[in-house]
Amino acid sequence: MYACDKKTIIRAGWLIDGAGGPVRRHGCFRIQEGRIAELDASWPAAGSGMDFTDCTILPGLVDAHVHLSMSGTTDPETRQWQLDADYAGMAPVISGHIRDLLAHGVVAVRDGGDHHGHVHRYRLDHGDACPLAVRTAGRAWHRKGRYGRLIGRFPAEGQSLGEAVSAGTDAIDHLKIVNSGLNSLTGFGKETAPQFGAEELAAAVRAASARGWPVMVHANGREPVRMAVEAGCRSIEHGFFMGEDNLKRMADRGTFWVPTAGTMTAYAATLPGGGAESDGARRNAEAQLEQLARARELGVRVALGTDAGSMGVFHGAGVIEEMRLLMSAGYSITEAIRCAATNGAELLNLPEAGPLKAGRSATFAAVDGPPSDLPESLGRVRCVCINGRFLADIGRTSKPLPP
Ligand SMILES: [Zn+2]
The missing domain is CATH 2.30.40.10 (Urease, subunit C, domain 1)
Structure with missing residues (x-):
């Protein structure tokens, strides 16, 4: 430098x-x-x-939702290798993603977790030598038997989520909780049940807060989002099909929304054209843009996040697509940049951006x-x-x- x-x-x-x-x-x-x-x-x-x-x-720019341990590649063998790789194998891959991000003007990222916690270890190893500000969740929390294994772990038998959070020993920057399933590509707007109960979720947010960790919650659908917002989370990740009431709730409370709309346009582009899943992904993206337009009117604090590492969403380049989608939903270029720069820096509590x-x-x-x-x-x-x-x-x- x-x-x-x-x-x-x-x-x-x-x-x-x-x-x-x-x-x-x-x-x-x-x-x-x-x-x-x-x-x-x-x-x-x-x-x-x-x-x-x-x-x-x-x-x-700030990308408020990435997975540095995964590439956007659509090659199934490479994706599987990355999921299984040890830290020594993944560290150079993570360095490559960081270069890609910087080359697109991204100066800070918030990582949404990986199964082995490699990204957190990378952050500890590289510390201030890394030019990109990396904020890590370590391993996310999900309920046993529900979606989330690829990016995290579940509480031990007989342990509540709040107890698991309190017992955590990693010096992470924020907590990641998974409170719904994935967005369905075939059942339009189909909602999955929340993974955690309202009290359990609220107790986990309090436990995180006691340790100084804001909480990012993966949630799609009305009920999983409502519970997360009411539990006091800092941000909703994805939030597909959350509905107008949740947007109002988030505007009232100042909860951030990281809509990751590009995950769906990437699926639509990647899956076989004309197929039900490709078509479903496209419709999901359109529904998300309608929510974004409403969020803009209501003054919801939208932070740009790509979910880079998801299939077809590349580190750095994903920011271009996400910004393009914000603009399709009615945001001007200066508003889209405010989402990525000012809102992202506030969400990450990052004075240097x-x-x-x-x-x-x-x-x-x-x-x-x-x-x-x-x-x-x-x-x-x-x-x-x-x-x-x-x-x-x-x-x-x-x-x-x-x-
Ligand atoms: Zn993610």
């Missing part, structure tokens, strides 16, 4: 602040000691400052071309800067940029 000079002026062709402000043409800001000292700085004399006049600068504002960390990406090229131009990231330091080894930033 290369540090900026102590003081550096950045000249952007276009600037999106990630706070929902309008696109600034010829945006200019000054970095000092890793922070944005001044956002609307005056345009310097020609030749000074760092020149991104053919780029759009946006805040570093978030909107571009005076006093905040200088964490941003420069992408080729005007904002009208977004979100596709996230595949053409010119450089990424985290806390005022430019990453040296992503995309085209193989050399330090000229001052």
Whole structure:
């Protein structure tokens, strides 16, 4: 990584602040000691400052739902190998996913769990040396015999979920609970029963809170989502077919929603065309976009999350599709970036990401071309800067940029 000079002026062709402000043409800001000292700085004399006049600068993005231990590959043998692999086998794969994320302007991720806890171990091993901020759940919790084995484990015989949470020894960043099944591809809107009782779920959230862990809950359908929101979870993951009442409930309580709509468009693209499952996935995606449009009207705090590692959802590239889907649901590009940057940073409680504002960390990406090229131009990231330091080894930033 290369540090900026102590003081550096950045000249952007276009600037999106990630706070929902309008696109600034010829945006200019000054970095000092890793922070944005001044956002609307005056345009310097020609030749000074760092020149991104053919780029759009946006805040570093947050993918609020990934599985770093899985690739988006659709090859069944590779997927099975990744599920069974030991830590030594998976560590380089995880490093590759991190490079892919950074190359798409993602500076932080929240991991939703893996069966062996490899991602958590990776985070402990790499610590501050990892340029990407990785927040880990370790292994998720599900009920024995229900969906969730691929990403977690279940409480011991005779142990409640809350007791299991209290007894956990891993220094994780957040807790992940699975409270429903998967989205059905053949029974449109078919709801599965909640995995845990309301009291058990609430006790688990309290136990997590006592340890300083916010709780992310995998939940599809009205009842599993309602219970999770009322139990006080921080975020609902997926939330397919949760219904209007839950959206209102979440808006009232400030619960985050991570809709992962791209999982369904990926299934629709991957499964045999014209088949019932491919068609079901497409309809599920459409239903999710209708919920997203309503969430936007109601002011639900939507954070962008891809579920990268799910079949056909690739780390980094998945952000482009998820942003495209937000825009299909009626979000403008500046609103979609706010979901990914500001809402994501709030959800992860991450001061080093978030909107571009005076006093905040200088964490941003420069992408080729005007904002009208977004979100596709996230595949053409010119450089990424985290806390005022430019990453040296992503995309085209193989050399330090000229001052
Ligand atoms: Zn997931």
